[in-house]
Amino acid sequence: MRLRVLLAFTVLSFILVGNARSQNSQELKDLIADIKIYLLTSHILSPQETKDLKAKLNEFMERGKDISSFKEMAYLLSNKLVRDRANLQFLLFDLEKLEKDDYSQKIAGIEQGYFKGCRQYSQKFISMTRKRRPYFNKPHRALKIGDYKRIIKTNSRFFIDSRLSSYGLWKRLKERLGQPYPLWLDKYHELLKILKTSDKEPEEIFSVSQLKFLKVFGRVYGYYSRLEGNLSSDLESF
Amino acid sequence: MRLGKLLCLVLAVSSVSLSASAESYYLPGGMDNLRGKFNHAVSDYLEAISFCNGALRDSAERQIEQIQRTISASKDDIKRIYSDMVHRMDDIYSEFPRYIDNPNEAKAVIDTLMNIVPSGLGVPEVSLAYSGLNTVTDLEGRYSTQKKVADLLKRAKEQLREIIKTSLAYNDWARFGDEVAEELDRLRKDFRKECRGRELGSWRYEDAATLEQAGVADVSLEGKDRASGGIFTGRVRNNTGEPVTVDFPAGAWALPGEFAYQRMFITEGDRVSVPPGETRSVPLEGFCADPKKYPPPSEGSPDIYLPPSTPDSFLPDANPFNEYFTCLPLLPSTVDRLREEGRFPPTGLPPAMERLTLIQWLTWNIMEDFNPEDGKRKIEEQVRKTGGRQTPEQIQQLNENIWAGIDLVKKEVTKR
Numbered sequence: 001m002r003l004r005v006l007l008a009f010t011v012l013s014f015i016l017v018g019n020a021r022s023q024n025s026q027e028l029k030d031l032i033a034d035i036k037i038y039l040l041t042s043h044i045l046s047p048q049e050t051k052d053l054k055a056k057l058n059e060f061m062e063r064g065k066d067i068s069s070f071k072e073m074a075y076l077l078s079n080k081l082v083r084d085r086a087n088l089q090f091l092l093f094d095l096e097k098l099e100k101d102d103y104s105q106k107i108a109g110i111e112q113g114y115f116k117g118c119r120q121y122s123q124k125f126i127s128m129t130r131k132r133r134p135y136f137n138k139p140h141r142a143l144k145i146g147d148y149k150r151i152i153k154t155n156s157r158f159f160i161d162s163r164l165s166s167y168g169l170w171k172r173l174k175e176r177l178g179q180p181y182p183l184w185l186d187k188y189h190e191l192l193k194i195l196k197t198s199d200k201e202p203e204e205i206f207s208v209s210q211l212k213f214l215k216v217f218g219r220v221y222g223y224y225s226r227l228e229g230n231l232s233s234d235l236e237s238f
Numbered sequence: 239m240r241l242g243k244l245l246c247l248v249l250a251v252s253s254v255s256l257s258a259s260a261e262s263y264y265l266p267g268g269m270d271n272l273r274g275k276f277n278h279a280v281s282d283y284l285e286a287i288s289f290c291n292g293a294l295r296d297s298a299e300r301q302i303e304q305i306q307r308t309i310s311a312s313k314d315d316i317k318r319i320y321s322d323m324v325h326r327m328d329d330i331y332s333e334f335p336r337y338i339d340n341p342n343e344a345k346a347v348i349d350t351l352m353n354i355v356p357s358g359l360g361v362p363e364v365s366l367a368y369s370g371l372n373t374v375t376d377l378e379g380r381y382s383t384q385k386k387v388a389d390l391l392k393r394a395k396e397q398l399r400e401i402i403k404t405s406l407a408y409n410d411w412a413r414f415g416d417e418v419a420e421e422l423d424r425l426r427k428d429f430r431k432e433c434r435g436r437e438l439g440s441w442r443y444e445d446a447a448t449l450e451q452a453g454v455a456d457v458s459l460e461g462k463d464r465a466s467g468g469i470f471t472g473r474v475r476n477n478t479g480e481p482v483t484v485d486f487p488a489g490a491w492a493l494p495g496e497f498a499y500q501r502m503f504i505t506e507g508d509r510v511s512v513p514p515g516e517t518r519s520v521p522l523e524g525f526c527a528d529p530k531k532y533p534p535p536s537e538g539s540p541d542i543y544l545p546p547s548t549p550d551s552f553l554p555d556a557n558p559f560n561e562y563f564t565c566l567p568l569l570p571s572t573v574d575r576l577r578e579e580g581r582f583p584p585t586g587l588p589p590a591m592e593r594l595t596l597i598q599w600l601t602w603n604i605m606e607d608f609n610p611e612d613g614k615r616k617i618e619e620q621v622r623k624t625g626g627r628q629t630p631e632q633i634q635q636l637n638e639n640i641w642a643g644i645d646l647v648k649k650e651v652t653k654r
Contacts, residue, residue, distance in 0.1 A: 074452055075448060078448045078449075079448040079451075082448055082451050086447070089493055090493075092497070093497065093501060096497060097606070123495065123496060126495050127495060129451065130451075130495070133452075133453050134452065134453035135453045135477065136453050136454065136478055137477055138477065138478050139476070139478065139479055139514045139515020140297065140304065140479050140514070140515070141282060141294070141478075142294040142479045143454070143478050143479075143480070144282075144294065151453060192556045192557060195557075202558065203609075208607050209607075211607055212606055214557060214559055215563075215604070215606065218557040218559050219560065219563055221557075222560055222563075
């Protein structure tokens with residue numbers, strides 16, 4: 001009798017431990033899927049999102065066991081950082097073109113050098129992300145979990161660190177864009193409306209300045225919408 | 239089960255290490271240090287088996303190969319030391335006839351010693367060397383009254399002791415070599431058994447910017463003071479022990495770290511495979527995308543970096559220029575295809591220059607306001623610079639044909 005009870009207890013323990021393990025593994029999979037949502041997105045993560053991401057990454061660093069998921073996470077996080085950095089720089093390159101152009105200056109009521117501070121911040125950010133990236137000198141062995149953790153930890157600072165981060169640059173840019181952006185957007189709407197109602201080629205309808213504005217602000221609009229996460233474009237109806 | 243096995247193996251390796259560290263070695267090579275490295279490589283291999291990580295396995299294999307090379311070098315060192323000792327013994331042999339009056343007796347002593355320490359590069363059996371010590375002790379008893387011979391025998395004995403130490407060390411290194419070979423064989427079998435068909439590959443992501451930001455590779459683009467054509471050299475250093483492949487695809491952007499310089503994009507790319515720890519360079523063709531900015535200089539070059547090669551795409555809107563912008567990466571291949579099909583109006587330009595002109599002008603047209611008027615001015619400027627004799631009509635015709643080609647590319651590129 002005692003032996004049967006012992007046997008039943010042992011079997012039950014195995015089942016419970018097995019269930020707990022599979023539940024843990026499912027929870028970890030869900031956690032990884034959650035983190036990926038943040039890392040695959042195109043928009044700049046808000047402070048709340050970066051806070052949530054940080055918490056989830058910490059949990060993953062503690063609970064993760066599989067080297068392949070660490071590797072993937074290290075890749076996705078680094079990729080998100082360089083995508084943000086490149087998108088922001090593309091945006092700034094085109095804002096500089098608008099800032100220097102007479103026609104665009106007039107529309108927005110700004111002067112040359114209006115985005116200079118943002119460009120300086122961006123240069124610092126680019127240089128810092130490259131200088132302070134993780135560095136390995138391990139030609140005799142493959143990277144291990146500890147190394148991937150270092151990649152995650154080091155690169156995640158550039159989302160989270162409030163002094164120099166992708167969000168820091170984005171915040172500055174948005175502030176600066178507060179005045180000119182709506183004015184440029186109105187002009188853009190106006191020109192696109194004309195284009196839509198005409199059978200002619202753009203080159204036949206618009207002046208050189210207008211054409212340039214359409215090209216350059218078109219890209220600014222594309223990058224801005226992407227970085228803001230405003231994917232339900234108000235221009236889709238055109 | 240696997241964890242248990244792993245623990246057993248780790249314990250086994252630790253016990254090997256403990257027994258080895260009890261010995262002390264006076265020879266170069268530092269066996270203890272090497273055993274530490276071996277234990278490290280074995281634990282890497284075990285981790286590779288646990289996760290079926292092929293890259294980690296390869297890395298552990300390389301570490302062990304290095305250890306085997308060190309063992310082999312240590313054995314060679316010992317052989318050289320042994321050879322020196324044998325020469326020193328030869329010197330001692332040559333002195334015996336001077337102090338033993340009877341030539342036959344002197345020869346007998348030398349033969350006795352030579353049996354213990356044969357000439358040549360081999361290393362004697364330790365048992366033979368030990369028995370030799372007894373023989374020399376016997377000889378010391380026989381020649382204790384002849385001071386010169388006794389001194390010689392004392393020197394021979396000291397030398398023999400050194401030879402014994404050397405022989406012991408050689409045997410230890412040889413045994414260590416066997417252990418390493420056996421362990422490696424066992425680990426390879428375990429890996430095959432546990433991981434057949436489910437190996438994790440090496441770093442499979444090839445995006446240059448991402449690999450660089452992760453620290454896996456150093457990727458640099460070096461400018462050449464030019465705005466089109468062969469404008470930079472791509473350089474990749476692999477910082478890890480696993481193979482890395484970096485893509486420099488046609489159509490990828492290259493961004494300067496400073497806003498004073500122009501954005502560029504690669505028109506003729508390459509894929510570079512870089513073995514562990516090595517550096518590879520590749521010439522890249524590209525174009526400037528910002529007509530009013532400088533190309534990155536070749537010296538004191540500002541950082542140029544590659545943004546992700548597959549950038550996020552724009553949402554389509556009614557602006558046709560945004561569509562052209564997102565098609566920029568397709569320009570080189572579209573121009574090449576149309577040229578092969580002979581669909582461009584003849585420009586009379588050399589083929590390479592025609593290709594460069596089409597791609598460059600179209601890029602500027604998409605990025606800003608470069609138009610046929612600008613094109614005409616460019617040609618006139620070029621004609622003036624080179625002292626060409628083209629008439630205004632010819633210049634006009636050339637410009638029109640280039641723009642007809644550009645219009646054709648624009649139509650083709652948006653058909654995708």
